[in-house]
Amino acid sequence: MIQSKIIIALEGMDGSGKTFFSSLISNELHKLGVVNKCWPIDSLGCISESERNDPDKSYNYYVNSIRARLIEPENQVLIFDRYIPSALGYKDLRKRKKNSKKITNYHLNMAYKKIKKPDLTVVLFTDEDIRKKRVLEKSFIDHYDIESLKKDRVIYWNQFYNHIAGKSTIFLNTNNCKKMIVARIIEHLIPILKNKISNTSIKS
Structure with missing residues (x-):
């Protein structure tokens, strides 16, 4: 049994494959006998215009949305489609005209003093042509x-994720084989699970 919640945070630009791979990771964990749930960062309900x-x-809306899901029962893996890095990044983007400071790993760690830090952060990326195609094929497209x-947003987010990357962060190109990407994530997750499991429930 997992002795406490394990947090996986999937990050990346729109169209990088976060929602898709959240589902694949969840299915793979279920096959291993690991209880888990997927949550989008905005799972608290519709965000108001204000x-x-x-x-x-x-x-604050995104942070409260995450906190609401962190009260889930212990002994499971929570997979977040975006986490604190996205919340910080979007906040920074909206304040850019007000001379905001560049977000770094230091700022992220300060935020994690108030909310649980992920055990594993996976930053997904892909070729711009593929990402653009995915975004434009979404059933609902907003101005975000x-x-x-x-181009300036692409440059911003690429630099942002490189600045905030820590020891528990991995970068994966979703142009690659889906099975290989999921296997890489599970490969990084297994030691974390073993460290937090007693009477292991992972099927060999």
Whole structure:
């Protein structure tokens, strides 16, 4: 039995494959006998216009949404489709005209003093042509999706994820074989599971 919650955070730009691979990872963990749940960062409910348009309110909404899911019962893996890094990044983007400071691993660790740090952060990326195709094929597209395709946003997020990467962060290109990507994530997750499991329930 897992002795406490294990957090996996999937990060990356729109169209990088976060939602898709959250589901694949969840299915693979179920096959291993590991109880788990997937949560999008905005699972608390619809964000209001005032929250969406205000950098600080928007950040607080996402943090509260994460906190609401962290009260889930112990002894399971929680897979988040975006986590604190995304919340910090979007807050920073909205404050760019107000001379905000570049977000670094230091700022991220400060945020993690108030909310559980993920045991594993997976940053997904892909070729821009593929990402653009995925974004434009979404059933619902908002102006944030369109903004994510702008060159300056691509540069911003690429630099952002490199600045905040820590020891528990891995980068994976979703152009590669889906099975290989899932296997790489599970490979990094197994030692974490073994460290937190007593009377292991992982099937050999």
